Each structure stands twice: as C-alpha cells, then as structure tokens.
Amino acid sequence: MAAHPVSPLAPQSYPDLPAVAGVRFATAEAGIKYKNRTDTLLVALDPGTVLAGVLTTSKCPSAAVDWCRANLGHGKARALLVNSGNANAFTGKKGLAAVNRSADIVAAALGVAPEEIFLASTGVIGEPLDAEKFAPVMVGLKSRLADGPWMDAAKAIMTTDTFPKVATASIDFDGVPVVISGIAKGSGMIAPDMATMLSFVFTDMPIDPTILQGLLQPAVDVSFNAVTVDSDTSTSDTCLVFATGKAAIEPILSADDPRVAVFAQALTDVLEELAIHVVRDGEGATKMVSVTVLGAVSDTSARRIAQTIANSPLVKTAIAGEDANWGRVVAAVGKAGEPADRDLLSISFGDIRVASLGERDPTYDEAEVSAYMKNAEIVIRVELGLGAGSGTVYTCDLTHGYITINGDYRS
C-alpha cells in the first residue's frame, strides 16, 4: 500500500484522552502485512467488564465478526485483540482456525476464557490470516499493558486512514466523573445502514449489558450509520462498547434510571465524533459534506433520500470540482425511490437557496454560490414539503485521490 498524504480535513489537534479505570492496552508490530508500524492492539479488561456490540449485516462477514457475534450474547469481556493489514474475511475454514488460534494465544497469556475475548481484523479481504504471528509478540504486549496513550491504540488499527481517530466525553454523576473514550478506524469501504468500520469505546460506567446494548443501536444509527464515504459496506464493520463498571457510583440496572438518557447522549456524542472523523478521513476527501433532508414523509424516508444524495458520484464529483451543480441533487432525489414531488422541492447550499418549488430560485446568483463551494465544509439542505420527516447523512467529496488510492490498494 502506498503512503497517502494526510487528509486536509484532519483535526488540527487531538483531545487528551483520560485513562478509563479497568482498561489497559498495548500495541505491537506483528508483521501481519505492514513494515515498520504497529499492526496489533491488545486491550485487557478488568473482571466485571460488560459489553455491547453492533456488527456488520454483510452476508459475507469476516471470521472475526462471526466470532464476536457468537460471543456477544453473554455480555462479558476480558480482552480485545485487533489487527490491521488483513481482514480475515472470506477465508473459509482457515479463517475460523485463525480466530480460534488468536483467542487461544490471548487466553493463555492473560489467563482468561476464550469466549470473553473479542477479535477484530481489518485490511485485505481473502488473504488467510496467519494467527501464529500473534504468539511471539504476546509476552511483550502483556508486559507493556498500560492505561495510555490512546493515540497509540488508534494508530495500530489504521489501514488507509491518514490520521488516528479518537473521541472522549466525561459525565458528572453527583460529583463522580464517568469517562467514555473511543477509537475508530475507517477511510474507504464506508457505507451507512451498517455498524461501522472498526470502533471500540471504553467506559467505567457501571451498567447492565442488556441496557447498554439497547442504547448502542440508536447511537450507532445517528453516528456510524449516518456516514458514507463510497457506499461500499465492509465485511468487517464492528462497533464494541466495553463498560468496566469501575466508576464509584450505583450501577444502572434499569432502563428507567434517569441517568440512562444522560449516558446515552454522551455515548452518542462520542460515536458521532468518531464517525465524523471517519468521513473527514474519507479516501481522497477534500470537502466535508453534510446532507440534511427535511419535510419527508418519515425520518426513514428522509434518511434514505439523504443517503442517495450523499452516495451520488455526480454530486460528490461536482463538490470536488467546487461546482454548485444542484441539478445533480435534484436527480439524486428523483432516483431515491422515496416519495418526492418535484414541484414542491427546494434546495439550499449553506444559507443560499438555489432552488425553490421545482425550479431555480429567482434570486439565484452563480457567483455567490460558487464562492460558497470553495469552503472545506459544505452543507446541503433539501426541503421536500411533504411531511415532518428529517434526517442527516455525512459524507465527503469524490476526488482523483479516491481513484488513486483504490486503484493501487493491494500493490
């Protein structure tokens, strides 16, 4: 894989992620595929840690996704092993053997049960993963386990990512701070309506795993499921949230606990920030784009139309070319397969209304909107005028960079 320049949309600075009590980790160079960089992350979780997870709905999931799905049910976790450089997807019986062997290596090192170990792999599809490569680095990983720095963890799981992705939130429950910190990776093969690429979130909140699982899906729906880079859904999408329960407060044991809403909002904030980082690192991206659809017959319909616009290669190449080609937004609305009435449709780019009620806005000024298109962040708003449904999807532009990156990914 060629090195690609850092996305111009990368954050100017990174937050300082605090330690999460009960979470220790380390990274290593296992030599899975890359040279001279870390490719393996081991996270050790204290006894009592529970988890929730959302996994890809791909019909061709990776062996690691199969493994996580089989073990999510009991809601308990003691370790997480992630590698980059190989997705262990479409690897048949070899893939199954590799996840079994990986879990055995971690289980032996940490003295925990294999079914409490979670696995994730990201990289090339179809290449068998040599799990034996984890064995020689495991002793060193165990000896280096520590509660930071989180940036090292985020870097070890990168593939075509050009910057590491971290986010954190803190909640104060009656004077006791609760931390939620997460990492993510993803840059291409990113599409909504699925879990995500890889994202791992850690909190010291004491919470029942069933309640945590119930919070996670809606949070994923407005974060990872609301972003698209290229409409291509991964075989390996995995979002796991681990809760160590170490914060010195009463645990959340009921969905009626008033702290649930507060915690859910903070969790959603962390996932949204990570999801937007993924878009900002979209392969070849030079513009961050948000597409909001209002006035649809339902939120689901609004979201589908927003996705169709956000996935349209013609809309995305026009944005890359700083061309205010709103006619392509019209075409995308038209093809979405959702209720829409051409003659009620209005479209804005930023605060500039470009089309109203089925035709070009009478005040349309090409120079004004062309100037707006030079911004690094583009906001598209579509008003359908049919109902009260709304939805937002985040995406990036489609540039020569995307073609270059994906024409030579394996070489």
Next chain:
Amino acid sequence: MAAHPVSPLAPQSYPDLPAVAGVRFATAEAGIKYKNRTDTLLVALDPGTVLAGVLTTSKCPSAAVDWCRANLGHGKARALLVNSGNANAFTGKKGLAAVNRSADIVAAALGVAPEEIFLASTGVIGEPLDAEKFAPVMVGLKSRLADGPWMDAAKAIMTTDTFPKVATASIDFDGVPVVISGIAKGSGMIAPDMATMLSFVFTDMPIDPTILQGLLQPAVDVSFNAVTVDSDTSTSDTCLVFATGKAAIEPILSADDPRVAVFAQALTDVLEELAIHVVRDGEGATKMVSVTVLGAVSDTSARRIAQTIANSPLVKTAIAGEDANWGRVVAAVGKAGEPADRDLLSISFGDIRVASLGERDPTYDEAEVSAYMKNAEIVIRVELGLGAGSGTVYTCDLTHGYITINGDYRS
C-alpha cells in the same frame, strides 16, 4: 464543457444504417448551449406511424418526459424533436411553457397535431430552456429532411458522449426486409432499473402499438436497464420506438402472431447494442465490464447482486487499476441485501476461478489473474450456489477521467 478524448472502447467502425421508409430527419445548430456543433434533431414521421415508449421513473422527471408520458397513450407519432445542451429538467412552469412552445413550432412547420409530436432534451438540469431558439432553424430543418445519414442524427444528441451510438438490424419476413435502426446518447448519469438515457429506434414494421409497447419493456429490461456507468439515474431517460408500418407485409395485430418473437428478438438486439455502446462510452471508461451472477434464488435477486457489484466504486476502481481485487466483489455481494451464503460463494475473472466455496481458490495464481486484468474487456462471474436465478449487468471502470469530466461539467 471541456472536450474529452474519445473513449478507448469506442467501436472501430460503424454499421451503415439503411433508410427506414417513412422516416426523414435533419439536424441544426440552434445554439442552445454548444458552439459550432449541431444540437437539434428533427424527425418527421409519415402518417400511420405508431410508437411505444419507456420513460424514467425518476420522481423529478424533465418537462419533456412529462410531455411524452402525457402523449404516449394514443400510440401515434408524426414528429420527434430532440435537443442537447439543456435537459429542461427542474424548470417548473418555464419548463412546461418550453415544451408547449417547442411542440407549437414543430406543429406549425410540419402541419401536424402537437399531441403527435414527441420531445426530448438532454444536458444541464435546472437551466430554463429557451424554446424560441428552435423557431429560426425550423424552416431549414424542414427543407433538409432526408432519410440519412443516421450518424448526423446520432451526433446531434450527444452531450458528454465521445462517440455517436447507432445500431441496426434487418429481418426477412417471407422475402420482405424489415429494418430496425436506432440511435442513443449517454455517458454519465447512467443507472439501471430505469428506461435509459435517450434512445430512439425506428422501424418500418407494421405493428399494433399496444403489442409494440408490450415488447418494449422486456427488451429494455435486458438492455438499457442492464447497464450502469455511475449508479446515477437521469431525470430525462427516454426510449421511444417508432414504427412507420411501411414494410409491404401484413401488419402484426395479435400478440400470438409468430412474427412477434422474431421481431422482439431483433428489437432487443438493437437495444442491447445501443446500451453496450453507452457503457463503452461511460465517462472516463477504459475497461468494459460484464458481471454475471448465477445460482441466485431468483433472476431478480441475481440482477440486484450484479448491479451492486457493477455499482461498487471499490470494484470499479480496482478494475481501473488492473488489480484483481476480488475481495471487493465479496464485499459487494455481502452488502447487496439479497440472499447469499459466504461459504457457497465462488468467483471467476474471465476463465480464472479466483475464489471457491467461501475462500481463495486453491489454484489461485496472482500473476495469471493480474495478466487477465490488463484486458480491455473484463468478465466477472459470481456463482452463489443457492438456486437457478441468473442475471447480467454491464458497466465500465471508474477512473480519474470520470472525476475530471464531472468536476468541471458545467464550467
């Protein structure tokens, strides 16, 4: 619009299209948008001509599509006016006024009823079409009406097309030749499950318009609806078939007439040839790709999976990069939302089986398949192993050329 180099997939030679009795046409430079090229095609059809049509299912159709839909019902046609450079789409009341005025201009010149005139426009969306520009060229158009050359007609309707698209077939019914000749345009904003971009087909076959209409949809399904360039569906897709009835044979008046199947096959052949020309002129295309899915639970399911593969930007960029990245085909199958079992899945590139039963084929040879990827025509075959459903979709690769063309289309 910048001039783009002719597609490397353009045909080496063009067929000589014979005259179709009852069809005369001429082209003109009306100055709609382009300079120094024809942008208007007028076709005059003899009395007795019937027609069938399939139009875009976009929720934001052009004013010309609305016009054709309103007039298709009676099945009679005396004229066709097509312009390039402006789609007359999303133009509100101005668009409606423009189609009325266009039809009036043609009606006055040819002495035919407006409802027997069919209209099509292709080009930029959202820009009002100035129909008055047709008035000064109409006298000249009428005076130049002739039964050839068809290449001039095909050229006048081009937008980002880099070569004109024509196809012809001839049938012998008991010694009487029947001709079917057609033209098409289209290069970007091409997606299946719709009519097409613009395509106009002419035949001297005497045939009942209801029977003709019944033949057209299945023919479109395996031709224009089986191609995709960029998954973006146009507001203007229009496929019209005109039958002058001038061939000296008994007309087809019953769907049970044994000649129906022969005629339908020839019509399908012409539409398929035109549709494949559209893909070969896909914006930025350097490779022609066919994707066949076998063993699906139904033909519909097979076709949806084939479309998902053919629309995957990651599959298309890999083909552009001559990278045999079949893992991306796996990912596309997985995201298609159709029944698939990873562990029954097999994939071939050309005659080379790259994956069998859920993993890399034991005989996989990277050098062999890399050599295959250098071909200008790539055949992908996916065997699902679930049932007897099959389907084929045609597409092209996704290259820097597509980004360049679509980043500056309006400038």
